[in-house]
Amino acid sequence: xxxxxxxxAAAAPAVLSVLIxxxxxxYFGYRLPEPGLLETVVWxxxxxxxxxxxxxxxxxxxxxxxxxxxxxxxxxxxxFVLTALTIAVPYTSICGQRRGDGLLSACMxxxxxxxxxxxxxxxxxxxxxxxxxxxxxxxxVLGRMLIATMPVSxxxxxxxxxxxxxxxxxAQMHLxxxxxxxxxxxxxxxxxxxxxxxxxxxxxxxxxxxAVFEPVAWFVSSxxxxxxxxxxxxxxxxxxxxxxxxxxxxxSRRGESRKSGP
Numbered sequence: 001x002x003x004x005x006x007x008x009a010a011a012a013p014a015v016l017s018v019l020i021x022x023x024x025x026x027y028f029g030y031r032l033p034e035p036g037l038l039e040t041v042v043w044x045x046x047x048x049x050x051x052x053x054x055x056x057x058x059x060x061x062x063x064x065x066x067x068x069x070x071x072x073x074x075x076x077x078x079x080f081v082l083t084a085l086t087i088a089v090p091y092t093s094i095c096g097q098r099r100g101d102g103l104l105s106a107c108m109x110x111x112x113x114x115x116x117x118x119x120x121x122x123x124x125x126x127x128x129x130x131x132x133x134x135x136x137x138x139x140x141v142l143g144r145m146l147i148a149t150m151p152v153s154x155x156x157x158x159x160x161x162x163x164x165x166x167x168x169x170x171a172q173m174h175l176x177x178x179x180x181x182x183x184x185x186x187x188x189x190x191x192x193x194x195x196x197x198x199x200x201x202x203x204x205x206x207x208x209x210x211a212v213f214e215p216v217a218w219f220v221s222s223x224x225x226x227x228x229x230x231x232x233x234x235x236x237x238x239x240x241x242x243x244x245x246x247x248x249x250x251x252s253r254r255g256e257s258r259k260s261g262p
Contacts, residue, residue, distance in 0.1 A: 002121055003061070006072065006114035007193045010057055011186030012107040013050040018178055035092040042089045043100075046082035050104065051145075051182045053079050053111070054189035055138055061193040062131040065123040073115040080108035126195050133248040134192040140241040141188040141207070148180040160232055162218035162225040172217065175210055184210055184238070191245050195252065204245025211238035 035043070056075050060068045086100025126134075164172050178184065184207060191203030215233040218225055227233055 002114045002118035003068075003124070003193055004199070006076075006111050006118060007054060007057060007190050009107050009110040009114060010050075010054045010076070011190060013104050014054075014178075014182040014186045016103065016107075017181045018174070018183065033092050033094065033096075039089055039091050042082065042085045043091045046079070046086045046100065049079040049082045050108070051185070053108075054182070054186045055142055057111075058138055058189040058192035059135065061124070062126050062134055062195070065126055068123065069115045069118040069121075073112050076108060076111040076115060080105060080112060083108050124195065127252060130195055130248045130252050133244050134188075134195060137204075137207075137241045137245050137248075138185070138188050138192060140237050140244075141184045144235075144237050145179060145182050145185050148176065160225075160227040162214050162221075162223045162233055164214075164217055164221060164223050168217045168221050168223070172213065175213055179210060188241065188245070191249075195249070201246060201249040204242050204249060207238050207242035207245060211235050211242055 053076065057068075057072045060072050060075075064071065083100060083105040087102060087105065090097040090099045187203050187206050191200040194200045194203070212234060214235070215230055217223070218230075218233055225233060
């Protein structure tokens with residue numbers, strides 16, 4: 001139970017970044033205020049720390065399950081300190097100075113407490129094959145997130161995708177945002193930490209959403225597309241990750257049922 005609480009609290013910042021609207025303000029001058037070096041280091045470190053914490057916890061749970069609560073707590077404490085520093089060190093932007101959100105620090109505190117309490121729980125034994133498969137899933141989804149955070153460069157390559165409109169276009173935009181802030185990374189991490197359970201199987205199935213959303217939306221909305229074939233609308237990395245995650249859980253369950261059988 002505490003493992004579940006820890007990984008959910010670690011994934012909470014990604015969810016909150018989608019649910020809570022971002023700050024917006026007008027343009028008040030030609031010279032934009034720039035943050036100092038300390039502000040940049042603290043805020044960037046805290047941001048990446050919260051984003052990568054679910055991945056770190058997942059890898060620890062997969063490869064060192066007995067030491068996962070203690071080692072995970074140390075990592076979570078480091079991220080908690082960074083998020084607390086964003087409250088003490090305001091960040092200078094065009095909207096003025098802003099301080100870190102105490103709710104994010106509270107999420108990190110919950111992660112630390114849950115991991116410390118998880119020491120009393122029986123460690124989950126993850127087969128090496130399943131651990132390797134979920135590691136690949138994590139790396140695939142993490143790679144997609146890193147690509148989504150990179151600045152878009154102009155290219156002469158023709159656009160390939162469905163020209164969705166209205167509700168479908170809005171849903172697609174939310175999926176892109178979720179990818180950039182680490183929603184799918186958090187989903188993969190939940191599956192990795194809770195391997196062998198129904199939650200892990202559900203996490204693998206959820207990864208099908210970003211994989212097949214565009215072809216499904218194209219089919220339902222009858223929107224035009226600029227691709228040479230329907231298969232190009234599929235986001236193949238997510239599809240591979242989903243198939244690997246689901247397969248790992250199905251194989252793991254069959255192996256457990258054989259061991260417990262007569």
